[in-house]
Amino acid sequence: MIFDLDGVLVDSEQQWDRVRRRVVADNGGRWTDEATTAMLGMSTPEWANYLVADLGVALTPDQAASTVIEEMARGYAAGPPVLPGAVAAVRAVAADHPVAIASSSPPVLISAFLSATGLEEVVRTAVSSEQAGAGKPAPDVYLLAARRLGVAAEACAAVEDSTNGLRAALAAGMTVFAVPNPHFPPDPEVLAQATAVLNSVADLPAALAGQA
Template sequence: MDAVIFDLDGVLVDSEQTWDEVRRAVVAGHGGEWTGEATRAMQGMSTPEWARYLVEELGARLSPERIAEVVIEEMAARYAGGPPVLPGAEDAVRAVAERFPVAIASSSPPVLIKAFLAATNLTGLVPVAVSSQEVAAGKPAPDVYLKAAELLDVRPQACAAVEDTTNGLRAAMAAGMTVYAVPNPHFPPDPAVLANAAFVLGEIADLPNKL
């Protein structure tokens, strides 16, 4: 193994519920209607993808561009006092970075990735951070993982990926990476997909000892 690539939401930051709360409120406030499959459908989508979903599938009466701005502004406000870093996440990244080049491959927009790195003082240890907003397709497509590997100058097959949700796991697997799953307790991944992970961890703090 030559590098380790982390997802952000649900792996390093306990933010999946916050994304869900914010999107639900924005949809409700602009004439849309939430559906039972919406939460899982959007996990891993890039910003343009979930913005279109909120408008085209859920009926929110804003343009995709505007609804993306509204949601991200609210998420940034929630992060203002510091992102909700998961217990052990910062130490896990530091421990892994002592042994391997590390990167972040996330569906969050760049502003929120940067907020996490700044709050944890990890910017200097994480030389590559890619948002799915910066590639052609969000998860479960492998694009964001492949881009992170490219920027690290490492073959995807020589990378470990750390993920928590169904679409994230599928993306890392499609990239050909060795997948370490840290199942999201709020939105557990599909058992059939989870079964294909190389390793399943109880918490992110377990990762350094498994690599």
């Protein structure tokens, strides 16, 4: 079982959006209507380039990335915004299945989440899309997580909340459980391709038991 992080285990998509908007406003850029949706699932190098090339931020991509990530890390310092039931769901699933995380967050924030929740002991591998070569909707991060688990991608299930995340997991050939993000709802046509649609990640253990 491979979990996305932002929007599935932590309620952070709005925080990413606020921070990026602030960095754009503070550095001579101009936010666009499609920017939020476009960056959902992008790897760090991809969204940093997007801030500079598409939104006109007067920084280098490396500077844009470090500015955003540093502010996100400060927000995580008091504890990441873990979604209700997320930790219990991961632990319940890990009792029966190898568990991984495949996220577009940078490694420092993935590590902060694992440390704060004590899930390091049950999550066998955690992969950032910046380590995989391409962000979502490309399947790279899911395929890398499956390889690190030592399991064929087709034998894995993924838990996702966004359009690009769902597309990535589907492209990897995985069974997909969708937990639609209420703030940034996924495309209905993409959502319809999921094996099951859940109200919350807390519902995942029961959904898995129902499919056994």
